[in-house]
Amino acid sequence: MLSMKNLLVYRVAQMIMLTGMALCANAAGIDEARLQAALEDLRTEMKMPGLRAAVLFEDGRLVRAATGLADVEAGIPLDHSVGMPGGSTGKTFVAALTMLLVEEGVLALDDPVSRYLGTTSWYPGLPNADRIKVRHLLSHSSGLADYPGTARFLTTMVWRVLRHRSAYFTPEELIDIARGKSGMFAPGEGFHYTDAGYLVLGRVIEAATGRTYYDLLQERILTPQQLDEIAVQDQSALPDITPGYQSGVSNLRKDGRMKYDPRSEWTGGGLVTNPTMLVRFYGALVAGRIVRPETLEQMLTQGWHNPETPGVHYGLGLFVHDHGRIFGHGGMWAGYRTHVTHFRTSGTTIAVQTNRDGGIDMLAVVARIAALADEP
Numbered sequence: 001m002l003s004m005k006n007l008l009v010y011r012v013a014q015m016i017m018l019t020g021m022a023l024c025a026n027a028a029g030i031d032e033a034r035l036q037a038a039l040e041d042l043r044t045e046m047k048m049p050g051l052r053a054a055v056l057f058e059d060g061r062l063v064r065a066a067t068g069l070a071d072v073e074a075g076i077p078l079d080h081s082v083g084m085p086g087g088s089t090g091k092t093f094v095a096a097l098t099m100l101l102v103e104e105g106v107l108a109l110d111d112p113v114s115r116y117l118g119t120t121s122w123y124p125g126l127p128n129a130d131r132i133k134v135r136h137l138l139s140h141s142s143g144l145a146d147y148p149g150t151a152r153f154l155t156t157m158v159w160r161v162l163r164h165r166s167a168y169f170t171p172e173e174l175i176d177i178a179r180g181k182s183g184m185f186a187p188g189e190g191f192h193y194t195d196a197g198y199l200v201l202g203r204v205i206e207a208a209t210g211r212t213y214y215d216l217l218q219e220r221i222l223t224p225q226q227l228d229e230i231a232v233q234d235q236s237a238l239p240d241i242t243p244g245y246q247s248g249v250s251n252l253r254k255d256g257r258m259k260y261d262p263r264s265e266w267t268g269g270g271l272v273t274n275p276t277m278l279v280r281f282y283g284a285l286v287a288g289r290i291v292r293p294e295t296l297e298q299m300l301t302q303g304w305h306n307p308e309t310p311g312v313h314y315g316l317g318l319f320v321h322d323h324g325r326i327f328g329h330g331g332m333w334a335g336y337r338t339h340v341t342h343f344r345t346s347g348t349t350i351a352v353q354t355n356r357d358g359g360i361d362m363l364a365v366v367a368r369i370a371a372l373a374d375e376p
Contacts, residue, residue, distance in 0.1 A: 030055055030372045036065040038372060042365055043068045048354045049245050050078030053369060054275035056283050058347025064276060070242040070355065073250065081229055083241040083272035084353055085262055086338045087331025090269035091198055093281070095138055095299060095317020097217055098205060099291045102134075107208050109135040109302075113200065116207040122172050126200075127183030136187045137201040138316040139303035145181035146194040147174045161259050166236060168261035171199040191304045191314060195268035202267030213267055225284045231272040233262040238272055242355045244335015251335035260334055269331060275351035278340040282328075282349045286342060300324045330362060337362050343370070 035053060043051040050068035057063075070078040101107040113132045117123035126132070128143050136142035147153045153174075160167035178196035185192075202213050209216060214232045222230055231238070237256030244251040244258075251258050262270075284290050291299075299316040301324065306313065311323040320327045328341035339362035340351040352365045 030063055030369065032063055032065055034372055035063055035369065036067060038368055039065050039067045042368060043354075046354075046360055046365075048356045048360065050242065050356075051352070051354045051365070052078055052080060052275055053350065053352045053365070054080070054279045055369065056279035056349045060283075062276070062279070072243070072245065078242065078355070080276055081274060083229070083231060083238065083274060084244065084336045084338065084355055085233065085238070085241070085265075085331075085333040086269060086271050086273040086278070086353070087265075087333040087336065088195075088269045089273065089278060089329050089331035089338050089340055090265075090267075090271040092285075092317045092329050093217060093221060093271060094198060094201060094205075094213075094267045096285060096290050097213075097220060098134070098138060098201065099295050099299060099316065100220055101205065101208065103292060103295055107134055107204070109133065109138075109298075113137065113204055116204045117200070120203075122176060122179065123200075123203075126175070126179050127181070128187050131187045132200075133187065134201070134204060135302065135316070137197045137204070140191055140193050140197060140314055141189070141304040142187050142194070142197050142200075143183040143185045143190065143192070144194050144197045144200070145178045145184055145192070146196050147177035148195065150177055152177050152180070157260065165253065166257045166259060166261050167264070168236065169264040171202060171266055174264065175199050188304065191306065193314070195265075198268050199266060205267075214270075221281075221290060225281065225289065227277050227281055229274055230277045230281075233265055233270045233272060236261050236263060238262055241272055244333070245356045246335050247358070258334065262333070265333070269333070273338070273353075275338075275340075275353050278338070278351035279349040282340060282342045282351075286344075286347070286349075300327060332357065339363060339366055341366050341370075 039051050039053055048068060049072050050070055052066035055063045064080050066078045066080055068078050070076045070082050102109060111134050113134065114130055123129055132142045157167040175196050205213050214234060285296060299318055300320050303313050303315040312321050318327045319329055325344050326341060331338035335357050336355055337357055337360050338353045342349045350366050350369050352362055354360060
């Protein structure tokens with residue numbers, strides 16, 4: 001949910017193209033020892049407490065490695081299973097669930113959002129409220145602004161931390177911060193990455209189904225796909241997670257809470273995960289075990305296409321590169337960084353995660369792992 005997202009979106013997209021990540025077309029040369037050595041070099045170079053990765057091949061073979069520490073103070077080594085908040089990698093789960101509902105006719109991409117939320121006290125006050133469709137929320141093309149980095153959000157967060165030692169916001173509170181801003185463009189005529197838009201989408205899902213998002217996600221995706229190491233962020237103190245490090249300092253208080261309550265993220269991300277679970281989720285998505293193959297094509301081809309960045313765009317819950325041959329998503333949460341990328345040419349998926357934030361380039365980590373394929 002960090003404010004730097006909007007500044008990085010297209011720089012990130014172009015970097016994937018420039019780093020030669022398509023080298024992963026023949027990734028059979030990656031084994032655990034080589035992956036472990038590469039991660040240790042990267043961890044040292046980028047000054048990470050811990051770093052881990054999972055590589056899933058088209059034939060189902062899984063190669064994993066973890067290096068460094070999960071808890072610096074306690075000296076606990078990082079493993080494959082302990083949780084870390086995955087930040088916006090959770091948006092692809094939201095999108096996949098939405099598309100399942102579209103397949104079933106519960107929702108349609110061209111449904112006006114006002115059909116589901118028009119009678120609420122807050123939705124009609126949003127910019128372009130009568131023109132936003134479900135597809136616009138999925139693709140960040142609604143014209144809605146966002147809340148991270150705004151003075152209102154930051155001052156409210158500081159006040160709540162001082163008073164309660166942790167700041168929790170309801171989805172409506174965060175949406176309201178975006179509501180106070182004018183529309184950035186007409187729906188469908190631009191792109192602006194917005195967590196607030198995905199919070200609106202979460203309310204659409206719940207209004208259309210009469211169910212909670214987390215219950216539906218568990219029932220329709222997590223349980224059927226045996227993604228049993230993914231946990232929802234529905235508690236202030238998340239169990240079984242590593243500390244995350246901000247400027248070398250742990251983000252966890254003695255009671256296990258963080259300054260920014262992880263419940264606040266919800267459908268902006270809202271999942272504790274690890275690289276193994278992420279590559280297995282993408283494997284199921286690509287194999288047609290979550291949505292139909294034609295639905296995945298919609299997720300990859302739709303969205304707003306900027307003529308100045310041909311071949312690179314945000315689809316429906318996915319960053320899409322090289323005209324659909326590479327796709328994935330990054331995630332940021334205070335103290336953690338995550339990225340997952342799928343290469344359609346080889347059928348290989350790579351996910352990486354660290355318990356440190358700041359200026360860490362997780363795409364470079366994915367690129368280095370992909371490049372192992374071409375080494376002798």
